[in-house]
Amino acid sequence: MFQIDPVRHMRFPENEENIMSQVVENTISDAIIRNFAEKFRTNLTLDVAIVGGGPSALVAAKTLADAGVKVAIFERKLAPGGGTWGGGMLFNEVVVQDDAIYILDEFGIKHRELDNAPGYHTLDSVEMASALIYGAVHAGAKIFNSVSVEDIVFRDEKVGGLVINWTPVERLGMHVDPLTVLSKCVLDGTGHPSEIIRLAVDKAKVQLDTPTGNILGERPMWVDKGEASTVENTKEYYPGLFACGMSANNVMGGYRMGPIFGGMLMSGKKAADLIIEKLKK
Ligand code: 48H
Numbered sequence: 171m172f173q174i175d176p177v178r179h180m181r182f183p184e185n186e187e188n189i190m191s192q193v194v195e196n197t198i199s200d201a202i203i204r205n206f207a208e209k210f211r212t213n214l215t216l217d218v219a220i221v222g223g224g225p226s227a228l229v230a231a232k233t234l235a236d237a238g239v240k241v242a243i244f245e246r247k248l249a250p251g252g253g254t255w256g257g258g259m260l261f262n263e264v265v266v267q268d269d270a271i272y273i274l275d276e277f278g279i280k281h282r283e284l285d286n287a288p289g290y291h292t293l294d295s296v297e298m299a300s301a302l303i304y305g306a307v308h309a310g311a312k313i314f315n316s317v318s319v320e321d322i323v324f325r326d327e328k329v330g331g332l333v334i335n336w337t338p339v340e341r342l343g344m345h346v347d348p349l350t351v352l353s354k355c356v357l358d359g360t361g362h363p364s365e366i367i368r369l370a371v372d373k374a375k376v377q378l379d380t381p382t383g384n385i386l387g388e389r390p391m392w393v394d395k396g397e398a399s400t401v402e403n404t405k406e407y408y409p410g411l412f413a414c415g416m417s418a419n420n421v422m423g424g425y426r427m428g429p430i431f432g433g434m435l436m437s438g439k440k441a442a443d444l445i446i447e448k449l450k451k
Contacts, residue, residue: 213242219332219353221319221366224252226415227359228302229438231311242312251299258429262295270432277305324374329356329410355445357412364417378407386423396427404437414441
C-alpha cells in the first residue's frame with residue numbers, strides 16, 4: 171500500500187491528508203532535529219566564538235557578522251541579553267550617553283534625551299535586549315542558548331576554541347562529557363566574573379597582557395571612569411583570547427558603572443574591530 175518514512179521525505183500516495191495528520195508530530199520533531207543538527211555541525215568551526223550573550227557581546231556579534239565573519243555566541247541562560255533586561259534595580263529603563271547613540275540607531279532602538287542632563291538618553295531595557303538579540307541574529311550571527319562554556323581548547327600555547335555542555339547538565343552536576351567548538355579567536359563576554367579569562371589563567375597558566383599577568387579584579391562604582399575604562403580595557407589579553415564589556419573591566423581592574431550601557435555597546439564595537447584586524451593578518 172504505502173510506506174511512511176518520517177526520517178526521509180514522506181510520500182502520500184492516496185489519502186494524503188489522512189496520513190499527514192498521523193505523522194505531523196514526527197514531521198515537527200524531524201524538522202527540529204535535522205535543522206538544529208545542521209546549524210550545530212556547520213558552526214563547529216568558527217572564525218570567532220563568543221562566550222556570553224550580554225550587550226557587549228551582541229554588539230560585537232552583529233558587527234562581526236556584518237563584516238562577513240563567521241561568528242556564534244554560546245550563552246548559558248535560556249534568554250540572551252545578559253544584564254540588560256532588568257534595567258536599574260528592576261526599573262526596566264537604562265541610560266546611554268551621546269557617544270554610543272549611533273549604536274542604538276544601528277539596531278533601531280528608540281531613546282529619549284534627558285531634559286535635565288543633556289547628552290544622556292533613557293531607553294526601555296526590554297526593547298534594548300530584544301533589539302540587540304534580533305540585530306545580531308539577523309546579521310548572521312548564530313546564538314546557541316542554554317549552552318555553558320566549561321573550558322577552553324588550548325593548543326600550541328594558543329586559545330583555539332571552547333568546550334561546551336548543556337546548561338541543565340552543568341546545573342544538575344551530571345557527569346556528562348562535553349563537546350568542542352574550534353575558532354580562530356575567542357571573545358570573553360561573560361560579564362563580571364570573566365569566566366573564560368579565568369579558565370585561561372587557572373587551567374592553562376597563561377600570562378595575560380596585564381601589569382601582573384593575572385586578573386586585577388573589578389573596582390567599586392565610579393561611573394565616568396568605569397565607562398571609559400570598559401572601552402580602553404577591551405583588547406586581546408592572550409593570543410586568540412579577547413575580552414569585552416564588564417569582563418574586560420574585571421580583568422584590567424576597571425571601575426563599575428551601574429545601569430549606564432554606552433561603554434558596553436562601544437566595547438562590543440571595539441572588540442569586533444580588533445578581531446577583524448587580527449583575522450586579516
Ligand atoms: C556561557 C556565560 C558563561 C559561560 C557567563 O554580564 P553581561 O550582561 O555582559 P556585558 O559585559 O556585556 O554587560 C554587562 C552589564 O550587563 C552589566 O552587568 C553592567 C553594566 N554592570 C555594571 C555594574 O556596575 O554592575 O552578560 C554576560 C552573559 C550572561 O548572559 C551570562 O549568562 C553569560 O554571559 N555567561 N555563558 N558560558 N561560562 N558565563
